[in-house]
Amino acid sequence: MARSKVLFISHVDSYFSGFIDLVRMLNSSAEYEPHILFPANYPNLAKHIEICSAEQIGFTALALPIPSGAITSGFLARAKRSIIARSKAALLVFPITGYLSYLTMFESRLRTIRRVLASTKADLMILGGDIVGHDMALYIKAGHELAVPSVLLPGWMASAREPAELYFENPRFFLNRPMNRLLGHFFPRWIYEHRGRALVRQPAQEALALETLGLAPPLPWILHSGFADKIAVESEAALKYGLAEGISETAMVVTGSRTHDKMHDQIAIAREARAKLCNDLALAQDKPLLLSALPPDQLYGLGRPECDFSSYRDLVKFWISALCAAADGNVVVSLHPSARKGYEPFIAELGAKISDQPVAELIPLCDYYVACISATIQWAIACGKPVINYDVYRYRYTDYQGLKGVLTIEKQDEFLDVLRRMASDDTFRNEITELQKIDAPRWGNLDGKAGQRIVALFDELVEKKKR
Known part of the structure; x- marks a missing residue:
């Protein structure tokens, strides 16, 4: 047949x-x-x-x-x-x-x-x-x-x-x-x-x-x-x-989605997969692991007047430098599928590690996730991972409104503050994680x-x- x-x-x-x-x-x-x-x-x-x-x-x-x-x-x-x-x-x-x-x-x-x-x-x-x-x-x-x-x-x-x-x-x-x-x-x-x-x-x-x-x-x-x-x-x-x-x-x-199935499989081997990731990228296994999806370039064409940055390179520099300073370099960055490869050396120079693994495979391994109004945030919610949603372009979408496990901010100083707290305050991070786990089942059946x-x-x- x-x-x-x-x-x-x-x-x-x-x-x-x-x-x-x-x-x-x-x-x-x-x-x-x-x-x-x-x-x-x-x-x-x-x-x-x-x-x-x-x-x-x-x-x-x-x-x-x-x-x-x-x-x-x-x-x-x-x-x-x-x-x-x-x-x-x-x-x-x-x-x-x-x-x-x-x-x-x-x-x-x-x-x-x-x-x-x-x-x-x-x-x-x-x-x-x-x-x-x-x-x-x-x-x-x-x-x-x-x-x-x-x-x-x-x-x-x-x-x-x-x-x-x-x-x-x-x-x-x-x-x-x-x-x-x-x-x-x-x-x-x-x-x-x-x-x-x-x-x-x-x-x-x-x-x-x-x-x-x-x-x-x-x-x-x-x-x-x-x-x-x-x-x-x-x-x-x-x-x-x-x-x-x-x-x-x-x-x-x-x-x-099959992405959910991929996360299900990764959760089952999370301990081993995280150890391998840290070993491959020379990261500390005993410190909280920060995963970030770098936002795509939205400053071309007419630009984005509401954004604090006039160039994408300046945005990337601030974003990566802030992550690395807060997490003491224990940072993994996932590039957008359409991202320009020319930014990889620049990101590495700032102290972050870049992984080519699909971000859905990385999310179950991290301790907290940082992104900008990304659809991938829903995967982090489904996995019960706390999220910092830095709306750097100030689009102010309502997708994750009301979720206590998603901390949405748009100002630079607030971003720096919440990053430091998430990285250094175990009690705070655990509280946000537990709040995220309450909403997780509604955002994905893994x-x-x-x-x-x-x-x-x-x-x-x-x-x-x-x-």
Whole structure:
């Protein structure tokens, strides 16, 4: 009996990282044949293609990897973003031209995606999320036209505040623009008021093209609110979050993730794994171990006026220096999947150790975790690890609001103070740990069976498709 084909769409580094363990699990099964589609370039595409080739995982790459050090980095990357931004801005000057350009572009992409889906003969399609302004809605629509159900495996949920903060200083999204006002009049769900400023989720020309083609989600400001058949969420907390934002309860299924299974396995060998980590990185085994996820660079483009730092290098220097001073050098840093490799020597010079292990494998081994509004914080909560959430960009998201085991701060002096206390005051750290453990079950069921629950969801959708 032929295996059912599951097509994973890997748009970015983090999607591949979230998929790969599940892909490996399916690749060794008798029921499913995984295949990964790489629609576009991203920093670690070449590495991910090598993994697929080495492990005999089927894949299709629609674009060749860009060599390291080419246009994806430094000045040329900023120049490329500037050219694209100016080209889009030019289209907005001519409303009808802009609308028709988006319409033509979406229709062309939709035709390409239909051909790709038909050629792969997929029975099920998996996406890392559904984000307005990206092409996930095109895949979902093409899938439905070809009777291919879609499942979202999102690593995070988000409120309307997240895109509102991202676009707050960008005039293209201001409602006071004539075309945006017209969009808001006919489609008021595209409007959101934030900090006294009315914004649209996408500029009018693009939003109207999405509406014309039936690609616009019912809740444009809400992440993952499109037309995927199911959303496999990580936890009861994520389910509650989605419900509060207006996503239908019937659209979501609490499965957990393969990341949870990885943490379950690591917890079982935590003592040995921690000893090996400390030995490999020359860290003290008898001192509290600080793990930190370095925040990605959010200072490019229009920048972030609310941030205390004008350059990412200065931010990294302060962040790492503060960690090392507080923890007496017993610091492990996990880089974001898209982080520039050029920062590794700089971080090492400041006294921190960098680990290439997935952060989900490191979290069960640490004593406390430091990150910036990261989706990985939910994993630390699930493991009962105290968290310092240093909102260095001052986005002020509400994801972890009210959690006593997550200490959210945004000022430098407060960050330094809580770091010192967490590192040196065992009683304080233990108190925060116990508070975190109370909330842990709501943020992840670490029973090692999340993969089985995800496959059960796949079974349900594939069987429904065959009927």
